[in-house]
Amino acid sequence: MSPVESASHRRPPRAARGPAPTLHDVARAAGVSLATASRVLNGSQRKVADSFRERVESAARDLGYTANVSAQAIARGTSPVIALLVADIADPYFGQIASGVARGADEEGLIVTVAITEREPAREVRILHALRGQRPRGVILAASRAGERDAAALEELAGFAALGGRTVTFGAGGDRSIRIPNRQGAEQLGRAMAELGYRRAIGLGADEGVSTSDDRLAGFTAGFAAGGGELSRVYRGTFERESGAASMTRALADGVPSETLVFALSDVVAIGAMTAIRDAGRAVGADIAVCGFDDVPASRDVSPRLTTVGVPLRDLGYQAFRATVDAEWQQPEMRLEVLVRESTPGLPVPPDPAAPERERRSR
Numbered sequence: 001m002s003p004v005e006s007a008s009h010r011r012p013p014r015a016a017r018g019p020a021p022t023l024h025d026v027a028r029a030a031g032v033s034l035a036t037a038s039r040v041l042n043g044s045q046r047k048v049a050d051s052f053r054e055r056v057e058s059a060a061r062d063l064g065y066t067a068n069v070s071a072q073a074i075a076r077g078t079s080p081v082i083a084l085l086v087a088d089i090a091d092p093y094f095g096q097i098a099s100g101v102a103r104g105a106d107e108e109g110l111i112v113t114v115a116i117t118e119r120e121p122a123r124e125v126r127i128l129h130a131l132r133g134q135r136p137r138g139v140i141l142a143a144s145r146a147g148e149r150d151a152a153a154l155e156e157l158a159g160f161a162a163l164g165g166r167t168v169t170f171g172a173g174g175d176r177s178i179r180i181p182n183r184q185g186a187e188q189l190g191r192a193m194a195e196l197g198y199r200r201a202i203g204l205g206a207d208e209g210v211s212t213s214d215d216r217l218a219g220f221t222a223g224f225a226a227g228g229g230e231l232s233r234v235y236r237g238t239f240e241r242e243s244g245a246a247s248m249t250r251a252l253a254d255g256v257p258s259e260t261l262v263f264a265l266s267d268v269v270a271i272g273a274m275t276a277i278r279d280a281g282r283a284v285g286a287d288i289a290v291c292g293f294d295d296v297p298a299s300r301d302v303s304p305r306l307t308t309v310g311v312p313l314r315d316l317g318y319q320a321f322r323a324t325v326d327a328e329w330q331q332p333e334m335r336l337e338v339l340v341r342e343s344t345p346g347l348p349v350p351p352d353p354a355a356p357e358r359e360r361r362s363r
Helices: 003-010 023-030 034-041 050-063 069-076 092-108 121-132 151-162 182-195 211-226 241-254 267-279 313-325 355-362
Strands: 079-086 111-116 136-141 166-170 176-178 200-206 230-237 260-264 288-291 308-310 337-339
Touching: 023 034, 023 050, 034 050, 079 092, 079 121, 079 313, 092 111, 092 267, 092 313, 121 136, 121 151, 136 151, 136 313, 151 166, 166 313, 176 313, 182 211, 182 260, 182 288, 182 308, 182 337, 200 211, 200 241, 200 267, 211 230, 211 260, 230 241, 241 260, 241 267, 260 267, 267 288
Parallel strands: 079 111, 079 136, 136 166, 166 176, 200 230, 200 260, 260 288
Antiparallel strands: 308 337
16 A cells, blocks of 8 residues: 555545534643633634643644634634735736735735725625625725725725724725826826827727826826827727727727827736737837836737836835734835837937027027
């Protein structure tokens, strides 16, 4: 008989060994009261003698007992959980944020649970209501959404506060907020693109009222105009790659002259637009230039590499975690960086018609 077969023979499956051990079983094996066993295993703040604690923990190990998280939450008033709400876990933007949250949770010995809202207010409320019963240590809402949170959502957030939890939002709305200077970063990008010689641009955004999209489009428009450019059209969709491709397809059907610049509200949308441009037999960069926002890893892997605005997403996730657990917290100053790559190779800068007159006056 092999070692594996031998082990299996000695230790039958759980179903054959009877039901899972209970807290009563642990208390009986340790020779202590049920209350004492509960204080040791469910995280009560009440003091338990070391000798009793050792007996309870030893009995729990021998029996294979796992503590009930809900019972721990009742005993402590909170559970060792941070709840992270994102719009779409497949979006690398949220994946980077989740990575930063997980790093912070690991430092503090906490657990991260992730829920997907799909930017639907009713779904967000349902998730928040379900989470309240689990009493997480904190809730992080990482997804931008259209409009202000409704009364039902605000009631759920207030419920967390009443239970001693803390809510952190990307943008306004929570006990604490993570702020991304979207408008300023997009304005820097618009100015940089004008300096490269681009004068015509179209935008790919989300629905009006979604703050992240609105701020980025407004910032880019202002920066591009300051350099002599014009954002003439905006096509609305979602934050998904497929939406970027669909919006770009509509733009191409309406007509996109060569040397036009496409500004997408995110790298994911921009990558979708690049696919549509190639599928239409056009060239990204030399024919139609494309730029995005966020600097997700894929922006450096596509060909040509994507011009974008670098956002420290992992650090933002880590800061969001710290905001949930630190009594004193203040978000560090954030500086965004324009990263010019091959998707915007630049054009000859057109002559400034006012230059000769300025030169004459300077003599």
